[in-house]
Amino acid sequence: MMDWNTYRDQVLAGVGEVGKLSPDTVRGYVQLGAAGGKTNHLDAKTRELIALACAVTLRCDGCITVHGQQALKLGATREEIAEALGVAVALNAGAALVYSTRTLDAVAAAGEI
Template sequence: MTADTRIHDWDGYNAGLRDRGRELTALHPEFMKGFGALNRGAATTRHLDAKTREMIALAVAVTTRCEGCIDAHARKAKAAGATKEEIAEALGVAIALNAGAALTYSLHVLDAVDGAGQSG
């Protein structure tokens, strides 16, 4: 990763997201109410603790390449007591799944190559 694509000031980044979030709330309040309800519902679990939820969220944030999610859930994972080592293991799962997805889609490419020009 090059220095110009990395976020160096996560607190500033977070503040900027919050500002833009307030702007979107003013522009489309019903959507933001619904989004908030979705997040509250996902955070209300009976079988997963907060740390486990945040570790899952971090892995998903990596696979969806969402810096805002990385920021929010890294903060929440730390607050829930996740260690750097635990987070690293969760990230290892995300990396493996991304590699697995690339492998699966590579097999689709082989199918496409074999099937190209076959019809009609």
């Protein structure tokens, strides 16, 4: 398995380097991430659980390690994280099912040529 703590440090250092080269890009990213917290419709832990589910769907290891650590800091339990990940699994399965219908449509169209 990966050394997630070292990897997280590397990702954050890399983002810091991008910030030096393109500060407005990173500043904009940070502003996007903070926008949800200003409404308080969802609490911070819930936003982190959503972020973890999205990270799995996007297959982003950097997001997984950063948002996983933050979810734990905000009190998320392993069970809550597992439930959020279950949502990601279901969503990915649903997307595969929808794209299966598109594939069958494409195959049917190819057969009509």
